[in-house]
Amino acid sequence: MNTRIVFMGSPDFAVPTLRALAAHYPVVGVVTQPDRPAGRGNQLTPPPVKIVAQELGMEILQPEKLRTPEAFAQLQAWNPGLIVVAAFGQILRPNVLELPPYGCINVHASLLPRWRGAAPIQAAILAGDKETGITIMKMDAGLDTGPMLSQKAIDILPSDTGGSLFQKLSALGGELLLETLPRYLGGGLQPQPQPVDGSTYAPMLKKEDGLLDFTRPASELERLVRAFSPWPGAYMTWKDAPLKIHKAHTQAGKREPATHTIVDGLPAIGTADGLLVLDELQPAGKKPMPGKAFLAGVRDWA
Numbered sequence: 001m002n003t004r005i006v007f008m009g010s011p012d013f014a015v016p017t018l019r020a021l022a023a024h025y026p027v028v029g030v031v032t033q034p035d036r037p038a039g040r041g042n043q044l045t046p047p048p049v050k051i052v053a054q055e056l057g058m059e060i061l062q063p064e065k066l067r068t069p070e071a072f073a074q075l076q077a078w079n080p081g082l083i084v085v086a087a088f089g090q091i092l093r094p095n096v097l098e099l100p101p102y103g104c105i106n107v108h109a110s111l112l113p114r115w116r117g118a119a120p121i122q123a124a125i126l127a128g129d130k131e132t133g134i135t136i137m138k139m140d141a142g143l144d145t146g147p148m149l150s151q152k153a154i155d156i157l158p159s160d161t162g163g164s165l166f167q168k169l170s171a172l173g174g175e176l177l178l179e180t181l182p183r184y185l186g187g188g189l190q191p192q193p194q195p196v197d198g199s200t201y202a203p204m205l206k207k208e209d210g211l212l213d214f215t216r217p218a219s220e221l222e223r224l225v226r227a228f229s230p231w232p233g234a235y236m237t238w239k240d241a242p243l244k245i246h247k248a249h250t251q252a253g254k255r256e257p258a259t260h261t262i263v264d265g266l267p268a269i270g271t272a273d274g275l276l277v278l279d280e281l282q283p284a285g286k287k288p289m290p291g292k293a294f295l296a297g298v299r300d301w302a
Helices: 012-024 048-055 069-078 120-126 162-185 218-227 291-296
Strands: 005-009 027-031 036-038 043-045 082-086 104-108 131-138 148-155 234-238 241-251 260-263 266-270 275-282
Touching: 005 012, 005 048, 012 027, 012 048, 012 082, 012 162, 027 048, 027 069, 082 162, 104 162, 120 131, 120 162, 120 218, 131 162, 148 162, 218 234, 218 241, 218 275, 260 275, 266 291, 275 291
Parallel strands: 005 027, 005 082, 082 104
Antiparallel strands: 036 043, 104 131, 131 148, 234 241, 241 275, 260 266, 266 275
8 A cells, every 4th residue: 555645735724734644644745836925025935834844854846837747757756645635726637636546635624515616714704604614525627526535514603713713624624634544545435426516616815805895784794804814804995095804793773884983982884784893903004903092093983
């Protein structure tokens, strides 16, 4: 049984899975995205998976595109029995999917077939889902359409943000993978097709998706604030500049959509069916501040 594993992943989400794998299996190579400019100084910054792979002394491949002959030749040289993928960020072509005898398996942050795509964590909060989880699936040529090996669900709490759910699911991904691999590699676990019904799609997020539309219900806007924290972030326009909204809650009340008011000493805004009260916000060029501190520094909110 060839248990040589190649790991493919890039962001923080993939790190617990890589560490879990490395502690129990021979990871013979890591494929991750190229270093990218980041931060205020636009410094060339390695993806989190590369940093961990270097720490663990692993061979690393960073192709701009995995489909190049050179990248595929390196994969062949590693001779993997299995490829494990977690938030890699590139589509795998058939020649890669068919390379390892055990195929390629993916650690996906939703209960498939719900929320296929790039942003399942934010989508689940935004939709008001009561639970989400991790699916371990065998990859095929479609987008998160392959047959499933295992799933584990967790509740989405009313206080959960995109960031907090990200942390829970990234840890769960590594745990569920280690529970699943022995049975799969040993032949005791066969992939099962995803249900035909219930599929939804979570597209890649853009910064402008965080703009609050106050003609929408307050409950939906409150979920957006949580779902998009810390990224891409929720915001509105205030004095011709973006005003970031970090925390908010809903409250009964009637104001015209986008009309400013004050509730219990906090800034609030009318929506389609109630008020969105701003608990923590960040004016352009300033640090995050409580709503009361914001009101203390302005005279013309309401």
